[in-house]
Amino acid sequence: MRKNDPMRRYYLLFFIMEGLIVLGLLFQVITSLAIGRPNYFLIGETIFLGLLLLLVFFVFKRRHQRTERRRQQALSGDAALMAQPQPEPDAHALMLPAKIALHLDIKRLFLFLTACALLFTLIATLLMLLIVIHTNNIRIIAILFGIMFAIYFFSFLIAFILCAVVMRRFLEQEIIVQEDGIATKIYSKSTFIPWQEVQSFAMWGNAKWFSAIQFEITSEKGVARWIQLGPKKKFLTRLSMLKPETSFDEYHNLTARVQQVIVAHTGKPLYDLRDEKIVWW
The missing domain is CATH 1.10.287 (Helix Hairpins)
Known part of the structure; x- marks a missing residue:
């Protein structure tokens, strides 16, 4: 993963929160042992969560390794990884500058x-x-x-x-499409990539049958990322706790147009780096 990738913040927060839970349980275990009343259920729970956290780390690592291999294949022009269907290039699909935002649904x-x-x-x-x-x-x-x-x-x-x-602020995101490039804000990190510096445009992350789609635009200096929500009534959409500023129909129409603008301005096709199905290892 690149040094300035917004996903670093996501994983850092995730492991800090999980680590604090394990440390809290570990503190209770040590306290119970110190007073001579060991709580064996708590000890087992702490060991289980610690091992689970370790497993999650390696699952994330292996997923990024698979994605990086496909990303390199996409950079070399592997047509087998091209998304189907491809967005129709149209530099005028949006009135620029255009902003698409997702906010927390209180x-x-x-x-x-x-x-x-x-x-x-x-x-x-x-x-x-x-x-x-x-x-x-x-x-x-x-x-x-x-x-x-x-x-x-x-x-x-x-x-x-x-x-x-x-x-x-951490969960909300923005996409701003401009005449000279694209700016995104996700996990409280803002990234701007000029059109001429774009190396690849791809979908990545979850398995292909997931309704929510993660997009990325890579360059030598950074990675712009955003998440496209699925239909309003889908489970993952509800679980995300996010909602667009417009109706969901208008939101999906705008995100489709964003893809058209990106393909037109960069000359890069849309690649699909996702797994065919859920891979646990």
Whole structure:
């Protein structure tokens, strides 16, 4: 992966967040061992998450290695990797400058976090009921239930605020097509590539049957990336928590025109570097 690739920020944040979770569990394990009350379930969970994080790292690494091999083949003009159908070149498909943006859908985010909170509350309530069956001390149960409710309530508020405020700039993206090149902003990193410096234009990332498509434009100095959402009702589109400034029909029409403009200005075909199916290794 190139040094100034926006994907570096995505992977860095992902592994930092997962690493903090593992470190938190590890701290609890060490504390339980230090006081002489080892929690073997917690120890097993920590080992499992640590190994899972290691597996995810190598899965990401191997996917990028496959993509890089195909990218080099595309740069050498391998026609077998050309996307079908190809965008029809049209430098006037958009009125330039043209901007396409995706913003965080606060309402969908709130509903998603609420659903997660209700699910965890249901699980916790079932566990509390199991405790109630084996004890007659209603006062202790009420106190524990109140503490549990307070923890879930404040956890929900913190998660919502973090996602809505802190992660908002990180998740939102922009594509600005100009007369002299294309500018993108994704994962809080802005990139501008002049048309004459474009080396390749490609789809990459997920398997071909995924509705969301990741695009990239590469040059000697940088990589411009963006994600094109699938149809509005698709699962991945809903899970992304993003929405266009326009209707979804208009959004897909604009993104198709962006491809036409890119092909016309660069003279480069659109390549497809994705896997035919999901590859776990």
